[in-house]
Amino acid sequence: MSSKTKILTLLCTLLMMNHAWSKSSEVIAQLPLNHCILHADIVATGKVIEIEKEEVELPVSPGNKEKKVAMKVAVIKIEQPLMGCKGLTQLRLAFSTNNLLGSLDYTEGGDGLQLKQQFGGAPYRGIGMPALPKVGAEGIFVLNLHHTGDYYIYYPNAGSNAFIDSKIPDYKSQLETVLFSLKCLDNPLLLLKDEDKNVRYRATEIFLTKCRMRPPGKGSLQVFEKYLEIELNDLLLSTLLEMPWMSTDANQPTRQKLWWMIDPSKYGFKNPEIKAYVGAKPEDFQKIWDESTARFLKENLNKIHIKYYSVNK
Numbered sequence: 001m002s003s004k005t006k007i008l009t010l011l012c013t014l015l016m017m018n019h020a021w022s023k024s025s026e027v028i029a030q031l032p033l034n035h036c037i038l039h040a041d042i043v044a045t046g047k048v049i050e051i052e053k054e055e056v057e058l059p060v061s062p063g064n065k066e067k068k069v070a071m072k073v074a075v076i077k078i079e080q081p082l083m084g085c086k087g088l089t090q091l092r093l094a095f096s097t098n099n100l101l102g103s104l105d106y107t108e109g110g111d112g113l114q115l116k117q118q119f120g121g122a123p124y125r126g127i128g129m130p131a132l133p134k135v136g137a138e139g140i141f142v143l144n145l146h147h148t149g150d151y152y153i154y155y156p157n158a159g160s161n162a163f164i165d166s167k168i169p170d171y172k173s174q175l176e177t178v179l180f181s182l183k184c185l186d187n188p189l190l191l192l193k194d195e196d197k198n199v200r201y202r203a204t205e206i207f208l209t210k211c212r213m214r215p216p217g218k219g220s221l222q223v224f225e226k227y228l229e230i231e232l233n234d235l236l237l238s239t240l241l242e243m244p245w246m247s248t249d250a251n252q253p254t255r256q257k258l259w260w261m262i263d264p265s266k267y268g269f270k271n272p273e274i275k276a277y278v279g280a281k282p283e284d285f286q287k288i289w290d291e292s293t294a295r296f297l298k299e300n301l302n303k304i305h306i307k308y309y310s311v312n313k
Helices: 003-024 033-039 171-186 188-192 197-211 230-242 255-262 282-300
Strands: 042-051 056-061 064-083 090-095 104-109 112-117 123-125 138-145 163-165 224-227 307-310
Touching (some): 064 138, 171 197, 197 230, 197 255, 255 282
Antiparallel strands (some): 042 064, 064 090
16 A cells, blocks of 8 residues: 555545544533432432522632623422432522533424524534423432522533433433432442342442542532541452453443542552454453453452542541
8 A cells, every 4th residue: 555545544534533523522421320419419309399580690610700690590399308408398490591511592302402503503412401490390300509509500411310300211210220329328338248249339330430539619628538448448349359341231330440440550550461463352352451450459459448539638
């Protein structure tokens, strides 16, 4: 192949990659439900009972009180407090009718709420934006307290996980995920000692994710790193060792997904040397990773100490 042909081939490849990226960018990403719960200040089932007529203006950030955004307010009646709202019967949810990612307007699409750029771009599926609250809507609310302390808001990119409508087909499954995540945060030791390995795997994934998830800014509060208690630390590591390295099930927690969360390089882990050979299959290389990470864990179970983020010293 001549140099000119190689250059033309490379350019064509780059153009194809750019086209694929452009098409994929038409879908706005949203955080997984577990992540939204880990970020949340409150979780509750409830019902929208009123949309207030007057809008409120709220500062966009604690450090920029001059810049404000106009927001509508929905009054939510709490039916079952699940986290962070014990004793609360109602709350006020401030929400924007504009997409914060750009100048967009709302249009009704065949599969739900869509967003369409006002300057003539392609339609965007609204999965990166929660549905607009409507009077009578019931479901699970996963919300954060606005830094002013007067209103609750949707977490950025929470999408349909900020409000899970009770009318959706998989509502029961979503509710089970919410309850399991909250149970894990409340008593991880109980789930990590469960006889069912799948329960242990799910709990490990949720709690390790929580450990390495830096809390969002809360005004002047500082964030610190602390070490986990030894029993919890050891249970997480032993379950991580027990996990498969990979799985054909995308929803299955695996050691590969969680490996970086224990900061293995700090304890001397180095990526295994993998030499390609004729007839090699992808699973051959994954087996090397499986054996290398498992061996490292066995040799360092008493040395690795997992850290987590905290707003308290």
